[in-house]
Amino acid sequence: MITASWQAAPVLVLGAGPVGQTTALLLARWGVPTIVLDQRPHRDKIGSKAICQQRDVLDVWEAVGAGRRIADEGVTWTTARTFHRGTELFSYTFAEPGRPAFPPFVNISQTRTEEVLDERIAAEPSIDVRWGHRVTGVEQDGEGVRVRLDDGRELAGSYLVVCAGARCDDLRRLLGVRFDGHSFDDRFLICDIRTDLPGWASERRFYFDPEWNPGRQVLIHPCPDSTFRIDWQVPADYDLEAEAASGALDTRIRRIIGDRDYEIVWKSVYRFHSRVVDRMRCGRVLLAGDAAHLVSPFGARGLNSGVADAENAAWKLAYVGHGWAPDALLDSYHDERHAAARENLAVTTATMDFLVPPDEQRARRRIDILTRAAEDPEARKDVDSGRLSEPFWYVDSPLTTADPQRPFAGRPPRGQVPPAGPGVLLPDAPVVTPRGPGRIRELARDGFLLLTAPGADDGVLTAAAAAPGPVRVLALDEIDPGGALTAALGARPGEVWLVRPDAHVAAVLTDHRDITPALTRALGHDTTRKENSDGLLPAGR
Template sequence: MPSVIVVGAGPVGQTAALLLARRGVPVVVLDARTARDPVGSRAIVQQRDVIDIWDAVGVGRRVAAEGVTWRTARTYHRDRELFAVEFVDSGRSPFPPFANVSQARTEELLDERLARTPLAEVRWSHRVTGIAQDAEGVTVTCDTPTGERTLRAPHVLVCAGAKADAIRADLGLTFDGETFDDQFLICDLRTDLPGWETERRFYFDPAWNPGRQVLVHPCPGGTFRVDWQVNPDFDLAGEEASGGLDRRIRQIVGERPYEILWRSVYRFSSRLVPRMRVGRVLLAGDCAHLVSPFGARGLNSGVQDAENAAWKLAHVHNGWSPESLLETYHLERHAAAVENLTVTAATMRFLVPRTEADRAYRRDVLDRAATNPAARTLVDSGRLAEPFWYADSPLTTPNPRYPAAGRPPRGQVNPPAPGVLVPDVPCGDGTRVRAWARRPTCDPVVLDHATVPEVPDGEAWVLRPDAHIAAIVDAGDPDAIAAAVRRATGLPAA
């Protein structure tokens, strides 16, 4: 019997399974599909701190190597560049701020690793039709090609995506929020755009999509991902038949030859479940929260859900922490989802204003931003993903010398403080801090100035298994260190 059943074999479920197996937890992954469906680029922007998580399971370096690296995000209004954001690295990470690679390729790399992981098994054609739990475990009922089957495990992690309505209903969860009226046309194009290969470009109200937006991302293999905001009644088939799609593309690529690799139309939603833990069942990724894609907070936040859930489930299953540790998964990751919804909702109000007041505000900001640096800070084309800060978590030990972290300035990261992801700096033995923190052991890592010179002399930094700083205490106070270590893993103070 597996110790954990993961429902959904997308990147979130794959990551969770690999992290659980790495910590010695047998896991079975169930997916309703008959096999992998590598169609379209889908989620393409993989953030540095997520690549770090994948590095812990042996995939991160390949994602970074195959992806297109970019460090600059340019924003335009009509034909004028308003500003460019350069992304910094406070910890000298071996990975770029972002790597653009298709979700399909990421899934292939994760599948390859899963196939070499003895404690993880993937079962396709297993459509979950029911989840029931009791004091001892969870029973999952599946529809399979050979008939109905049931599986049982102490815990279940649901990573089944946005359409997991039946599972949410079984758990008594709503999925409240809204869906935006405007549609977005997405095309993967193979073409040559000199100078565009390593930059993200966002256009407000260009002459070739008046009144709306266009986003262009470079991707591997001489390809580009282009997103056009289009009318609520946009008809893709009609656009193709009339030649409108070709004209739309030509307005970007000119007379250069191009090839359409994939195209689709989406409406984006903002939704959130009220609970990300229901007894012995945890929810992660799009089945728990949906955000608009501007800022690349969907897949990236889902992978961070997976890491948070995996280390806590492993600690419980290995007897290192009590079952109550799992409640902190809901507290921490629900707060992260609220932050992502807050940020992306503000972006969508700017991108798709619904009231005359919002439209007037946007016109004023964009007009002033051409010459006024202060106005440029108000232009919202999507605040790019960043790791959440667990300053208010019950696992975090506050320190008055390090005030609680909040949202950092755009393009920057929070300085080291309790709750913040530790900068990825070198250790004295040649390893890196985050890799050291993520070792598959029960003990949190304690850093001091002797092991990592970036740690101020006289301080001890207690790191959680997901490399977040749990506490900064006096290095000469062993009782304070011990208390912070226990608190970081959900153990009683005594």
Template sequence: MTVAVLGGGPVGQTAALLLARWGVPVVLVDEHEVRDPVGSKAICQQRDTLDVWASLGAGCLAEEGLTWTTARTFHHDTELFSLKLPDGGSALPPFVNLSQARVEEVLDGLIARQPLIDVRRGHRVRDLTQPGRVVVECHTADGPRRIEADYAIACTGARGDAVRRALGQRLDGVSFRDLFLICDIRADLPGWAAERRFWFDPPWNPGRQVLIHPCPDSQFRIDWQVPADYDLAAEESGGAMEARIRAIIGAAPYEVVWRSVYRFHTRLVPRMRVGRVLLAGDCAHLVAPFGARGLNSGVADAENAAWKLARVLRGDAGEELLESYHTERHAAAVENAAVTTATMDFLVPQDDEQHRRRLDVLTRAAHDPAAYEQVDSGRLAEPFWYADSPLTTPDPGRPFAGRPPRGAVPPPGPGILLPDVTVPGGRLRELARQGFLLLTTPGVDSAGMRSVEIPVGGALGARPGEAWLVRPDAYVAAVLDRPAPDDVTAAVRRGTSFPQG
């Protein structure tokens, strides 16, 4: 029983490693013969993504990455405010800035040591059919190749048109007119290494925005919003690129490491599960990068897909469980699209009313701290909450209140990712990722399940007589009050089933 993972970027790498950890043989298909080692690309990895990678043996990514602690926001040439970021009490940082190339290098090293992963490089997917199994037709330098598998996870990215076309899917949505110039520079800028800086309408990029992120090894990523007709080659040859950079860093020596131009999109396929194929990452959804919701959401897709495919392949769940992948992760993609669209509407107002609102907010923020929350330069990536999932057993005593304030997480409860805490036996999330886990308060029977006793109160806010059922992706499936063994069995059944019809 084999799963084909189509696409060898960080989402595909993560999916392959997670499946192999569950004992599932994988064929990892990538169109590139070799990696492109240059360019920051997706640079911001959120704590829960780092947590997944740490569980796979890539804890070094959290250690190597750079975490800025201060967010400075400017309007014109005036600083509106600066915010210090809390660490959240976890052993892992809230996020790190680290180049995508380094992430891929570390994950490739893990894949090379995993005997269950068969890597096929230089294989460009041309077509895909599902005559009982998944059949992938590839083009290689040596001619056509065919790969067969029981299931597939499509992580072929924004340009994965061949896969989407074969599955009858389109990336529906909008593309933003303005472009964004992204440039990685290496420079010594004292005081900037722990700060993210965001300018609205600076004098040296009038009418548009600029964002600067620090990265390891004295590198800085600069994003300029530029007009739709921007010409990178002309700007470089005419010296205007030099002027752009000098306007920000002054006379400090610098080196351009990488640069590129992007157009941002908000697009989403209507179905993230089509038969035996699950679509993940940019192959399924595209959002503007403000808030770093692209790669981070793709890694969450990979983890959701992997544990469900593993249970189906082992016979621990019916194939209908895979439909919950679409239900849960499509809802997450819709949420990300809503958050990033609101950010883009603030950054790039679409009509006069949006222009007036933005100007009013930015003007008030210069002297009124109450306006800070309305300044939208991107809400940092966060987990999605499966409170409404059919796999989640609701608890009337812990109703889900919806999206929390920016920078906050909901209180623990059904559908919420476990807080990152340590219990006797290890980190709670690591224990959960070994399979369904029952957390019991003192005096509660484990019903024969793998279990860990937790105190009343604590980080979960557990109440006397409760048992908490946790899924293999560390999400809470149910909170049960003084459960009988049959209650636990029913919650596990609900957490591994999906209603048909």
């Protein structure tokens, strides 16, 4: 918890789903008060919704006291299996650089995740949650932002973070942002089924063209309480109520689980979309989560990406509001998270094009790949059942100082992570501190962090002392006696690793004279950007 006093009005957070909850909790950790507004009268507690929480998202939630509990209550899985008809094509497990605190993926219903985050919010006096508050207008100037409610009242804040979900078209119009993209014709039937399926509780299973859904796909995820989430690709004219009434839904389910007892906990039909706003920063307003981008769920990139939006927004709002960084730092929120959204759209659209080929040529190519993949390892590389969620690597960010000794080699194979370096998320590992055992990511999220390898010169402390906001210097040989972190970094003698408050590496340096310029860049001091006199971005940004 940062003890600096917040002098401005509270930050307004629109939407009390997981992205809005995370935003408020992280801002509270930075000493920033928030008012969370949601138009619903109370929280919905139906359905699994977003179930698959990625390791690095659990890390973010642990920073606000929720990650370990969510992980312990969820179902851990480490293996992803892909089948074509009755044949398993391949499986893979996930790389674990360093010694991470959490497993690669944990499945737990969004409903339960929201309950755990609500408990953490209830313990934070600086977070004020108000249900039944529908926003109908947004105005802003150089001093703050005001929202108008449907009952005519107004609320003032220093900034506004819009986490209002996919169906906030009116708000996007108020902000003047486009939401370009497209929607897919096929629907997906989702059922949460409580039953006993021995051997299926620790792996994700994806089926191309199984005999029990010919010509389409099925995805099966394990969940807590002997529940399995099953997704069927179904035609655009699929009628769930008619199928349930006729008994065809029971037949559909039994073709997968066999003659065993089961209970349908929740069922729904979704149409998937690929859309992203053209701007994620509109002056003092930031858009996050589904309000800013929509992707198909094959790869679990929706909620996980939204939580990354929340963390990116929270530390930057805190640094600007506390006076530790210029307003231009908020420009990098758009730069970084819009690039992440475009990456997610590219990955998930490629998956959807493989699942639902848009033309005959690509349909023939898919059949050829799937047929050959049973015997040909090279063909398996082209099978796209969804590249699972991973952190976005800020290698091209204006905040990142490139290192020619550690060039980014591009997207690694499925289940792998790139080598540590500028722009990449810091690998996690246990460390020793004056306060006792800890983890490096816990320390990283308390401000900027300078990790020094043996042989680093003495100017590091001087550079750190001159920087605004919290900056810590830690020697690798003191905090990492076992060498797990040093090995995961591939740290070389004399290096200084500059780590951002969201645990991404901002720079790897060998000369203390480069630390101040790298810190300055990481705080958003970029002379190539232009602002209006009121500190707001030009309307066209």
